[in-house]
Amino acid sequence: MAIFHMSFSNISAGKGRSAIASAAYRSGEKLFDDKEGRRYFYARSVMPESFILTPKNAPELASDREQLWNEVEKKDRKSNSRYAKEFNVALPVELSESEQKELLTKYVQENFVDEGMVADVAIHRDHPDNPHAHVMLTNRPFNPDGTWGQKTKTEYILDSHGNKTKTPAGNVRNRKIWLVDWDKKEKINQWRHNWAVSVNQVLEQKNIPDRISEKSFIEEGIDDTPTQHEGINSKRHERKEFNQQVKNYRKSKAGYKNNQEKVINRGHLDSLT
DSSP states (O other): OOOEEEEEEEEEEGGTOOHHHHHHHHHHEEEEEETTTTEEOOOOOOOOOOEEEEOOTOOGGGGSOOOOOHHHHHOOOOOTTEEEEEEEOOTTTTTHHHHHHHHHHHHHHTTTTTTOOOOEEEEEOSSSSSSSEEEESSSSBBOOTSSSSOOOOEEEEEOOOOOBBTTSOOOBEEEEEESSOTTTTHHHHHHHHHHHHHHHHHHHHTTTTOOOOOOHHHHTOSSSOOOOOOEEEEEETHHHOOOOOOOOOOOOHHHHHHHHHHHHHHHHHHOOO
């Protein structure tokens, strides 16, 4: 059964994470970290299917995984720099591997790459029942000449005469202006909605009755307990056990409702008799 699972997170220096290590883990490739002077490699029993999609203004280096993420870390050197945004998404098991890749590629191209991001995609098929993808996205746009652009700019707060204002401590007042909207909650909600729409369109085209939604059961007005995405991490078995409990609950709930209907129908029959 098709399920909706899409989670976003940031890969940042502030959390002690490395863009090179993250890309190596997701792609299964050996990548050298110029800053640390070491090579990252994580052996996998099933090699991921990985590829990079680049926007029109991106330089050639953006198509090389090792060079790309080394350049990102060189550009963002602050202790709290965010190197990349990542999302993890479950792929519909009703589709073939080639159909899953085609669906994902089209979605990533239209929603992220056409907006100016480089997308480093890794499809994992370690478990047949859990095909999913990890997509690392650059946070910084490119200028028309292919150089790295700015994520933010500083805007000074001026008085009515156009002069800079200062705080009581003597500091010049200013505010940070974001030049892209990639971190806004509304944007992430839109990306989640677009994924559900993309999947449902493909399922409908193939006459598959299943549909997915980015909305919670509460938002959809459904009085039920949702299952959890199992994944392959340490919590997988706990989530699998939880999902089985949910399924058993739903089964007993349906049986109880069915018995209620039988009692009501039997009462109607007796009154008519």
